[in-house]
Amino acid sequence: MVRRVATLLLLGALCGSLCGCSPAEPETSGAPAGMRRLTEEQYRNSIADIFGTHIQVAGRFDPILRPQHGLIAAGTSQISVSPAGFEQYQIMATSIAAQVLDPAHRNTFLTCAPKDETSADATCAESFLRQVGGLLYRRPLTDAEAKAYTAAAGEATRITGTFTGGLSLSLASMLSSPAFIFEIDATEPDPNHAGGQRLNAYAKASRLSYFLWNTTPDAALLAAAARGDLHTASGLSQQVDRLLASPRLEGAMRTFFADMLQFEVDAELVKDPAIYPLFVRAVKEDMPEQTLRTLVDVTLTKAGDYRDVFTTRDTFMTRPLGVIYGIPVPQKSGWMPYQFAEGDKRAGVLTLMNFLAAFSHDGRSSPTLRGKALRELVLCQPVPIPPGDVDFALVQDTKNPLYKTARDRLTAHRANPSCAGCHKIMDPVGLAMENFDGIGVFRAEEGEGAIDASGDLDGVGFATAADLGRVIHDNPATPACLVNRMYEYAVRRSSVAGERAWLESLNQRFVADGYRIPKLLRRIALSDAFFKIAPPETTKEALR
Amino acid sequence: MRTFDRRRVLRSLLGGSAISVALPLFDCVLNGNGTALASGAPLPVRFGTWFWGLGVTPGRWKPTKTGKDYDILPELRPIEPFKKKISIFSGFDVLLDGKPNFPHQTGGPGFRTGIAPPALAFPGVSFDVMIADAIGGNTRFRSIELSGIADSTNTLSGRGAGQMNPSESSALAFYTRVFGPDYKDPNAGAFVPDPKIMARKSVLSAVTEQRQELERQLGAADKARLDQYFTSLRQVENQLAMQLQKPEPLLACANPHAPEGFDVGHEVENVVKNHELMAQILAMALACNQTKVFNMHINNSASSLTKRGSTTSHHQLTHDEQIDEKLGYQPVATQFVKDLMDQWGTFVRVLDGVKEGDGTLLDNTLVVAHSDTDFAKVHTVSSLPVMFAGSAGGRVKSGVHIEGKGEPVTRLALTAMQAVGLAQDRFGSGSMETKKPLTEVFA
Numbered sequence: 013m014v015r016r017v018a019t020l021l022l023l024g025a026l027c028g029s030l031c032g033c034s035p036a037e038p039e040t041s042g043a044p045a046g047m048r049r050l051t052e053e054q055y056r057n058s059i060a061d062i063f064g065t066h067i068q069v070a071g072r073f074d075p076i077l078r079p080q081h082g083l084i085a086a087g088t089s090q091i092s093v094s095p096a097g098f099e100q101y102q103i104m105a106t107s108i109a110a111q112v113l114d115p116a117h118r119n120t121f122l123t124c125a126p127k128d129e130t131s132a133d134a135t136c137a138e139s140f141l142r143q144v145g146g147l148l149y150r151r152p153l154t155d156a157e158a159k160a161y162t163a164a165a166g167e168a169t170r171i172t173g174t175f176t177g178g179l180s181l182s183l184a185s186m187l188s189s190p191a192f193i194f195e196i197d198a199t200e201p202d203p204n205h206a207g208g209q210r211l212n213a214y215a216k217a218s219r220l221s222y223f224l225w226n227t228t229p230d231a232a233l234l235a236a237a238a239r240g241d242l243h244t245a246s247g248l249s250q251q252v253d254r255l256l257a258s259p260r261l262e263g264a265m266r267t268f269f270a271d272m273l274q275f276e277v278d279a280e281l282v283k284d285p286a287i288y289p290l291f292v293r294a295v296k297e298d299m300p301e302q303t304l305r306t307l308v309d310v311t312l313t314k315a316g317d318y319r320d321v322f323t324t325r326d327t328f329m330t331r332p333l334g335v336i337y338g339i340p341v342p343q344k345s346g347w348m349p350y351q352f353a354e355g356d357k358r359a360g361v362l363t364l365m366n367f368l369a370a371f372s373h374d375g376r377s378s379p380t381l382r383g384k385a386l387r388e389l390v391l392c393q394p395v396p397i398p399p400g401d402v403d404f405a406l407v408q409d410t411k412n413p414l415y416k417t418a419r420d421r422l423t424a425h426r427a428n429p430s431c432a433g434c435h436k437i438m439d440p441v442g443l444a445m446e447n448f449d450g451i452g453v454f455r456a457e458e459g460e461g462a463i464d465a466s467g468d469l470d471g472v473g474f475a476t477a478a479d480l481g482r483v484i485h486d487n488p489a490t491p492a493c494l495v496n497r498m499y500e501y502a503v504r505r506s507s508v509a510g511e512r513a514w515l516e517s518l519n520q521r522f523v524a525d526g527y528r529i530p531k532l533l534r535r536i537a538l539s540d541a542f543f544k545i546a547p548p549e550t551t552k553e554a555l556r
Numbered sequence: 557m558r559t560f561d562r563r564r565v566l567r568s569l570l571g572g573s574a575i576s577v578a579l580p581l582f583d584c585v586l587n588g589n590g591t592a593l594a595s596g597a598p599l600p601v602r603f604g605t606w607f608w609g610l611g612v613t614p615g616r617w618k619p620t621k622t623g624k625d626y627d628i629l630p631e632l633r634p635i636e637p638f639k640k641k642i643s644i645f646s647g648f649d650v651l652l653d654g655k656p657n658f659p660h661q662t663g664g665p666g667f668r669t670g671i672a673p674p675a676l677a678f679p680g681v682s683f684d685v686m687i688a689d690a691i692g693g694n695t696r697f698r699s700i701e702l703s704g705i706a707d708s709t710n711t712l713s714g715r716g717a718g719q720m721n722p723s724e725s726s727a728l729a730f731y732t733r734v735f736g737p738d739y740k741d742p743n744a745g746a747f748v749p750d751p752k753i754m755a756r757k758s759v760l761s762a763v764t765e766q767r768q769e770l771e772r773q774l775g776a777a778d779k780a781r782l783d784q785y786f787t788s789l790r791q792v793e794n795q796l797a798m799q800l801q802k803p804e805p806l807l808a809c810a811n812p813h814a815p816e817g818f819d820v821g822h823e824v825e826n827v828v829k830n831h832e833l834m835a836q837i838l839a840m841a842l843a844c845n846q847t848k849v850f851n852m853h854i855n856n857s858a859s860s861l862t863k864r865g866s867t868t869s870h871h872q873l874t875h876d877e878q879i880d881e882k883l884g885y886q887p888v889a890t891q892f893v894k895d896l897m898d899q900w901g902t903f904v905r906v907l908d909g910v911k912e913g914d915g916t917l918l919d920n921t922l923v924v925a926h927s928d929t930d931f932a933k934v935h936t937v938s939s940l941p942v943m944f945a946g947s948a949g950g951r952v953k954s955g956v957h958i959e960g961k962g963e964p965v966t967r968l969a970l971t972a973m974q975a976v977g978l979a980q981d982r983f984g985s986g987s988m989e990t991k992k993p994l995t996e997v998f999a
Binding site for chain 1: 698761763765791795
């Protein structure tokens with residue numbers, strides 16, 4: 013026993029000195045190699061980065077999937093392509109390929125000239141398809157692929173009678189193929205673990221790039237993969253630091269936050285204009301951007317403590333938003349920094365419009381929806397589904413003279429014991445935000461009842477919504493939730509049981525790092541866990 | 557509103573009259589008795605679903621009498637002229653086996669897949685997809701999904717969460733997809749295969765050649781997803797192949813004109829217009845043999861329909877609105893049910909207005925209309941409102957009200973599958989597993 017501990021210590025010391033990571037990160041199981049469908053954003057970013065921003069991508073994408081209590085990013089490893097979806101991919105691909113090879117842009121990519129524009133030229137076609145294919149597939153084409161697409165171009169040229177016409181159709185089929193539409197984990201034998209598999213260098217490059225940039229790997233990253241750099245600690249950290257230093261990181265983090273806070277709710281958001289005449293289109297457009305700017309400002313621009321997003325008095329305003337917040341905004345257009353006064357009722361992103369409006373009803377606020385969102389999205393504490401046969405009449409009758417405020421109504425509703433269990437989790441925190449109506453405008457009273465925003469979060473009391481921000485800031489579930497979500501976003505699947513110990517240690521490092529997101533990103537991107545591949549499973553059940 | 561040019565019959569439909577006007581005859585394309593095409597192939601049987609969200613109003617929809625002489629209550633009045641062609645089913649339940657009733661997400665998927673969802677996700681293969689797999693093969697589109705409200709995720713058709721068939725939600729986009737540049741008019745005299753389509757089809761082989769190599773790298777679940785991808789690819793290949801063959805002339809097929817494009821949103825006034833246009837284009841897509849299977853979802857399960865000038869949604873009203881003591885129901889929420897049932901009447905009228913063979917397009921179709929709940933206020937999934945319209949080419953007896961008395965709703969799905977010719981002997985899981993179709997419905 014003693015000897016074994018000594019050996020472990022020795023190994024730990026060795027590893028510590030070799031890879032500069034001390035103490036050693038807990039071993040993880042990883043998950044089997046997977047296949048993730050590019051999101052609409054990733055598809056668009058990839059096309060713009062490979063062919064240029066002038067290429068129009070016009071089409072409809074198959075629906076996203078948000079797994080229960082999970083991220084859309086993780087849903088990408090569960091979705092496929094429907095027949096109507098494939099039809100759309102093919103339409104987009106045909107149009108993109110035609111634009112790439114139209115007379116105005118052809119020379120950018122087609123560096124050879126065919127012998128004759130009306131007949132096939134396998135050499136020229138193959139050189140084009142290998143070059144473009146390597147970018148689309150994020151790895152060099154296999155010989156079989158190059159041969160198949162060159163043959164396809166030749167056949168299409170024979171049918172259509174033009175070289176570029178045939179080449180363009182072959183490119184379109186490449187753009188419709190699984191190797192482009194999906195990011196597929198390619199593995200190879202792991203030289204460090206006999207019998208084990210690891211991601212190959214190109215798959216590592218894709219994983220890094222879609223995590224930190226939300227787009228396809230650039231030429232430098234593909235070159236690093238080709239050289240084998242990504243398999244070495246120094247080569248990997250060099251690329252990770254380059255990716256982290258790029259302004260593109262912000263785009264990926266915006267996508268992460270929008271995913272974590274379920275911004276897709278905004279797309280379907282409508283408010284009753286009779287009740288909320290201020291909720292105009294410009295306001296609806298600016299409100300998610302305000303929250304994103306605030307999040308980016310705290311976590312990236314200032315590289316601050318993540319928990320400060322719940323307490324910060326700093327935000328950004330536009331003139332339309334100023335109307336909602338009751339703040340004069342002198343400039344006609346664009347964004348200006350704004351600081352809420354010390355002691356203001358607002359502080360932190362949960363008191364900004366987007367959260368308040370998105371988790372409200374059409375015509376009134378909802379302490380329950382807000383409380384549920386706070387628990388599930390910010391603290392990663394799932395709330396059970398309500399029973400199907402609840403009579404909501406009491407909660408929803410805002411004109412009942414006995415129950416003027418939402419607090420009165422929910423208290424009466426909680427008299428029903430089958431409802432009380434869950435509402436005790438949601439309502440006290442949700443009621444803290446009752447000073448803001450269904451679109452987030454401040455109010456002191458509801459009807460003629462004064463609003464009492466006090467309450468407690470798991471035993472820690474607060475008096476106002478701004479106060480609640482401080483309680484969330486100090487709750488250990490807040491950073492732990494962020495760490496879990498970030499890892500899920502990085503690997504684009506749910507974490508598995510064999511990763512719990514590692515996530516726990518990652519959380520401790522996050523605490524020690526002062527809750528800095530860029531440091532968290534770096535730790536994930538450099539970790540073994542991020543790239544780890546478990547042996548393939550044979551049954552569907554075993555994968556769950 | 558001018559949507560179609562060639563056929564007055566359709567114009568008269570638009571005017572609200574249900575008269576079938578004699579069409580310019582292409583008698584040569586039908587056999588002597590009008591029941592089959594000139595080639596001897598029988599007229600195809602079509603299948604579709606018509607879904608509406610948030611159910612019906614207690615005491616205003618469900619007939620009080622069963623059998624042929626069922627009575628028409630206010631919410632079924634729009635189908636009165638077609639009573640002989642529509643059967644009503646009540647008392648058929650989604651059985652939960654102790655699983656939770658997820659409000660608005662249990663009833664629809666539960667009926668369509670025969671599985672009460674154990675979690676918030678579409679739990680299996682919907683029976684319309686099983687039907688499309690069986691009969692949708694030799695048309696351009698294996699199936700077509702449509703949504704009256706502007707939401708492509710509004711669908712109950714799929715192979716499980718992550719493999720859902722998205723809906724077309726604009727009449728113009730739907731028109732373009734079917735009758736746009738790639739459409740080959742079956743009644744056009746001359747036919748020259750389009751080399752562009754030939755080339756588009758040929759390059760897809762480069763993709764399918766990579767299949768084995770890709771599969772080699774994947775686990776079982778991902779192999780299934782890749783399989784789904786290739787099924788979708790094959791459908792498009794098939795679609796292109798269909799366009800390279802000279803289509804068989806079709807008497808009932810008339811090429812519609814493009815509808816105007818407009819912002820649909822969720823306002824019921826726009827949704828109604830969108831649905832009517834889609835119904836007309838769909839009727840022609842069926843008559844022109846572009847598809848045999850369709851899924852129409854006029855609104856969504858948690859109906860986000862609103863009245864112009866208000867944004868209180870239909871869903872919100874079903875919960876918030878007080879029951880009027882004198883009327884005995886929620887007056888505004890009930891208005892939405894009326895609007896939806898009016899559209900169901902319109903849908904049936906449009907299909908019945910297309911003359912085909914001895915009967916109408918509706919006669920050669922089986923449409924299963926259903927909602928996701930009986931009474932939305934409390935989200936009941938027992939006694940789902942279900943209707944069958946049409947007779948699947950004479951294989952179904954219609955015009956009756958059958959009371960299920962708590963039998964699983966999967967019996968209706970199994971009945972529909974067998975009626976359109978599937979060799980399917982059971983459907984559903986748990987208490988909803990059934991081997992018993994409603995034999996009294998078969999002709």
